[in-house]
Amino acid sequence: MTDANTGAIWSWLDAIPDPEIPVISVIDLGIVRGVHWEADTCVVTITPTYSGCPAVTLIREQIVQALGAHGIGQVEVRLQLAPAWTTDWMTARGRQQLAGYGIAPPAQTVIDISGITRRRQPAPKVACPHCGSAHTQVVSQFGSTACKALYRCGDCREPFDYFKAH
């Protein structure tokens, strides 16, 4: 099959989970830039998240496999660097699913890169994904993966991952 319409392909991509955070799909993560055909090859363009994220390699393989399972034999996954991926591209559904999974979604829009002066950098207000309390504090600026930080809730006392605004 070489003529699957791109709408169907998007829905198949939407069934591919992020390998590190399986509750959200690669579509919800906001990394799929486009799908198009070049002759008999289906070209899927994705934007990598963090430069060193090992999940990107796995995601590329999963895309080839998933589309292969739907009968598309020739798939090329292209990496597009610019514009750089931002958590602003995560879908509203993806954010809800993150929170439901116990990971606080990004609390701000895109990371501020306009300067690094300490005096202008208030910490983001992150709500606890377990009890909703705003009384939380950062424990570690990095968590189990490059995209997360570790927080603790001052009310329910549970630790939780925070998906950093990027």
Add this chain to the structure above:
Amino acid sequence: MQVSKQATFEYLLRLGDTALVLGQRLSEWCGKGPALEEDIALTNVALDLIGQARMWLSRAGEVEGAGRTEDQLAYLRDAHQFRNPLLVEQPNGSYADTLARQFLFDTWHYYLLDALRQSSDASIAAIADKAVKEVAYHARRSADLVVRLGDGTAESHRRMQDAIDRLWMYTGELFDADSVDASLIAAGVACSPAALREPWRQQVAEVLEEATLAMPGDGWMQRGGHAGRHTEHLGFLLAEMQFLQRAYPGATW
């Protein structure tokens, strides 16, 4: 203005080697950090830097046009062929040494990448645009820790001041330009290293002041990284990093 392929290749090696060597250094902390959070943070920063190194070195290989991949450039060059500044190859030392190196580097790295976002070379601009987001986070974190340790106990203050003093002599070459830079700056591909000096000094001064640390005076500065003249430490780092590919050429997994 036309720029030579060789100059662009050299410049990309500088960017790639800088990220690679520091990424390798930081990964030496894996499993040995003074606290779990610090262990995780340093290895995550290492991961970001190695990811950035892959992008720079892949592009370097493309520009060179001799069929060399990022892996061949990383694993099959000797110390004198590396183009990183001496600062990033310095040993991890104590945690104060590691953090001082990281703070001096991150601050420079942020201003460098921020300037390269405007590069007339679309690939360089795209990689810088992506990397600067990660590096802004690194820079804020390392500044924060320098303040906490500098303005911490008498012991942490002393160690942090010693580390800053010891590493200062490696900061001079970060702002040097040679003929490679000159042609690329004229073409808008590279940014002027000298132009990064003032913002870097301002930010470093502000953080050191908040950390109750003294800013060292500029004395003798060690130079040579861009020309492949390294400190003795780089060879040991490469011996460990390159061992597998040297012992088992072409090994894959």
